[in-house]
Amino acid sequence: MARRENNANFSRLLRKIKSKPLERELGFGKNITLDNRLMNPDGSFNVIRESLSPWDNIYYHLISMSWPRFLWIIFCFFLLLNVLFSILYLVIGVDQFNGVTPGTWSQNFMQAFFFSSQTLTTVGYGHISPNGLITSILASVESFCGLLAFALMTGLSYGRFSRPSARIKFSEQMLVTPYQGGYGLMFRMANTSRSELIETEVQILMAINQREENGELTRKFYPLTLEISKISFFSLSWTVVHALNDQSPIQHFTAQDLADSNAEIMVLVKGIDEASQQQVHTRRSFVASDIVWNARFSPIVDHAPGGVPKLITKKIGKHDLLETQAG
Amino acid sequence: MARRENNANFSRLLRKIKSKPLERELGFGKNITLDNRLMNPDGSFNVIRESLSPWDNIYYHLISMSWPRFLWIIFCFFLLLNVLFSILYLVIGVDQFNGVTPGTWSQNFMQAFFFSSQTLTTVGYGHISPNGLITSILASVESFCGLLAFALMTGLSYGRFSRPSARIKFSEQMLVTPYQGGYGLMFRMANTSRSELIETEVQILMAINQREENGELTRKFYPLTLEISKISFFSLSWTVVHALNDQSPIQHFTAQDLADSNAEIMVLVKGIDEASQQQVHTRRSFVASDIVWNARFSPIVDHAPGGVPKLITKKIGKHDLLETQAG
């Protein structure tokens, strides 16, 4: 019942949207689902791209995974290579080495393994050394593989280090709260990086389900204009505000309207990271259920001794709403 | 006969082109051939640049070749260096080494080779070691060369890894198909990379042979305007459409007209690759014979469980036309 009324109300509201939806698509083509969110909360798109081959994007994976996982993969790769060559040496025979005392299978394997490891890392103590022709060739190949693997590892490490990124932390919620006589839709973000972020720009795009004149329900995109959309420096925190005034396409929307139209508010931030002097981009998506009405953000900037403003980074995120007032 | 009529028809059509050709050239100067395509299908230009020296662009070559070829070249280079030093050691005499038992020529060579390899990779087991003055000096030089070669290899590997590129796959054909009451010329492209491509922009430039007022046949360039030429995100696929309306310079062209005027449609795509946060460019060229009339593209986006859109990358390219209808 309430739903039906809401829908009627919702259609009435949509008819009142004066601003026109964006012509430009989001690269989803006509395959946008009406029910799913388009963007995950972390800014990645909610799509699957079947890759042409697993090797295609291996650099991207190795660059973007976490450090512990990266180090673990590197370690496993070296171990695997090590074991592989050990087995080859074992098959050829440990009698093809100087300094190896043939023993049980496991003793032989360990000696082959240690020789292999000393070759792969080019440490080459020499208390074990290749004697036969094939072991000598294999050892040459292994030390070359070691150098190559190490060259790639160095390249990847630098790629990971230098990957420019905007370390921006967003509030978990959007608020609708009194603002300049009317209401404003706002979220907050903080720069948690040591490096300054300059010429920072924010764009907000809203996706809602809207009934076309022919009755078909489609997903439309509206830009939400901001009071301030660009700042010279993003030093501490920034509360970005969309005024729910006459120009806003969602001026008279209620919480229920936003939920019914499956509203999704996508935030696009770009700026220049001073450490790398490169432009960086980051995104965040909020859905109807992330919007809190009549709350306000708790302060996250303290004053250190001497009056210097101090950002308390850990307060951004889950714990940054001060109180919820009556509507 | 038909050709002559077509030509007449073609000239008549060209006279009707209201839009003016581009003043800006394509960097070919006046050396454009009327018969050859200007751009290869992969986006490289159909020209030959005689380099000043083979060393000039060696970095470009090593960076842009395929990985197997790169690894093969690196391997051959190390092998060559290895053999070169082996021969020098052999010439000086294997008696200048500790741990080498002089034997037949081939035995001596193998021992020199293994010593050389252990020096070049800095593994240095030590069961063979230089004894004489000249072998010691040579070994010092070789280990330095090994370090240097390895430094260059590391640099090249990273250069290859980090080279920003737009992994866009284009449809093999362009279509002319009913669009908004009239006809549209369209092609499709898909993002096959794991990384998002943002602020993606497309430009289309058409080259046709056109008879000037003085009767001379020259190659002219026209921009083809697009309904949507920029999207915020290029997440899955994008069908780029040039409406064959009044503003189009080729509104009334037939397939034969396009073939006769040796039409070439060059597609220029640029966007920001999120993995490297850098702008990337890619190109594709279509000629008259790549244009299919009255066909349409088969769907390439499926829905994974949960309604998440899923790009089936392998469908882009050769197999993406659904059916050919009667004209």
Add this chain to the structure above:
Amino acid sequence: MARRENNANFSRLLRKIKSKPLERELGFGKNITLDNRLMNPDGSFNVIRESLSPWDNIYYHLISMSWPRFLWIIFCFFLLLNVLFSILYLVIGVDQFNGVTPGTWSQNFMQAFFFSSQTLTTVGYGHISPNGLITSILASVESFCGLLAFALMTGLSYGRFSRPSARIKFSEQMLVTPYQGGYGLMFRMANTSRSELIETEVQILMAINQREENGELTRKFYPLTLEISKISFFSLSWTVVHALNDQSPIQHFTAQDLADSNAEIMVLVKGIDEASQQQVHTRRSFVASDIVWNARFSPIVDHAPGGVPKLITKKIGKHDLLETQAG
């Protein structure tokens, strides 16, 4: 007394400011203190950002510290790793090594330490070599750690080398001096890098405490327009001038007015560094006490033999004021 009059004078002056303050904030939110400077003289912001974890910005730290400190940290890190493995070897027992003569504790430690160091750097002479199972495994792990640490060190070194920066030296003072019939506020900067800085642009932003109509004292931002704000090349030195004319918000300000309003003048420079072909940014902040009245800059460009202009870099900074004249 003088202060009170000055304040009255100051309020009167502020009422006369015709230009409007900037809407865009500086990313400080409402947490701007009225007493502290916003920007340190070196261009960093006078804020504290509590990081989420000490690891978060480790790359930024290692990249931006001085070279001696960086090398020291690298050295200490290798030493620490070395000692750590030495202790492990010592605990397992030096009898697990070939070539070690057990002796006093310190003798054993030194031998373990040297073995460890030879393993970590992969030098591996082999006069000491692991004998037992656990020492062999440990040595394998240590040589892998050595490779990894070295890969990271290489990445960091390149990151430090290639970090684009504008090596601009600013004058220590700003001057207010006769300029084009009226007065001008000016500072000077010189390019001290070997690399050219092209398309260099300067922006000046002034922050002053200003009493709002409701009597509240707030910090406002005004852009100060420049006669020339962009030059094609920044080859030697550039004296940047803000004319104190009708358009200036601080036309009639006295030294006392600037001090009373806690004026801070922030200079933002950007340009393209030719060595890296990348855009670089740099900043400088001047406060009221940095402004010298009726002085002028001493020449810093000399002429080398042949008439070639020569920048005397060391004159920029503390010693670049020629004389102070009467007002």
Add this chain to the structure above:
Amino acid sequence: MARRENNANFSRLLRKIKSKPLERELGFGKNITLDNRLMNPDGSFNVIRESLSPWDNIYYHLISMSWPRFLWIIFCFFLLLNVLFSILYLVIGVDQFNGVTPGTWSQNFMQAFFFSSQTLTTVGYGHISPNGLITSILASVESFCGLLAFALMTGLSYGRFSRPSARIKFSEQMLVTPYQGGYGLMFRMANTSRSELIETEVQILMAINQREENGELTRKFYPLTLEISKISFFSLSWTVVHALNDQSPIQHFTAQDLADSNAEIMVLVKGIDEASQQQVHTRRSFVASDIVWNARFSPIVDHAPGGVPKLITKKIGKHDLLETQAG
């Protein structure tokens, strides 16, 4: 006599310049000499910047020198380090090593040198190994120095490889030749790189000595407008033309006028190098004596079999003028 007349003529011409000189300076301040060229032919500025310290711009030097010189410096640096440690080992005494047979001074030095070299490159055969405490410590330090030096060398190599540059070759001369009914001032440039240069833009700036109304001779800058100043692709060659028409500030200048006014024409090129996907800049300067009247450029694009245009790179430069006609 002729000079005086020319000067009179020259002043008359300058009075006729309708376009206004550029306000923006070139970063030379008021230190521009009237007699010297501002830019060297290779695009570097004709100035001297006294660096704050020799270390300041060491990366720039190492990155921009030629490969042979770079490799030579690297080699010398390793040799120096090697010799330095050799001397230290020698001072401590060769009896502190296993495997060294004490002999004459030079024999001892060579053995110390080879041990040092084996340590620095981490090859570590082990037939010589440190025995005493101090030699062991020194050897540890040396192998660490080797690693560090190698890390820096790797970083520098990559920095050299990846340094984006526009490999554009310019004609040695500018021509004044009949063009579109009047005359045109033109030069030619060719892309000699394997990589495409896209969105290439050219700007021309002329510097001439001009007598101000108060009689003072000063250096003024005028932009010279181009028929085509931007091309989508710079594939082969491009003849850049400034029409000497009514809009040109030098329409009626003679060769003598250009020489008398010490005219210098600075060409600024920028474009996006596709290999690195980065914007690159390059410059060239022409002075009055580089301008040839009534000549034309010889063709530099040939046609390979199949009609593919082929750039003959070596023809650009000194040998690209076809003939000199009578004026």
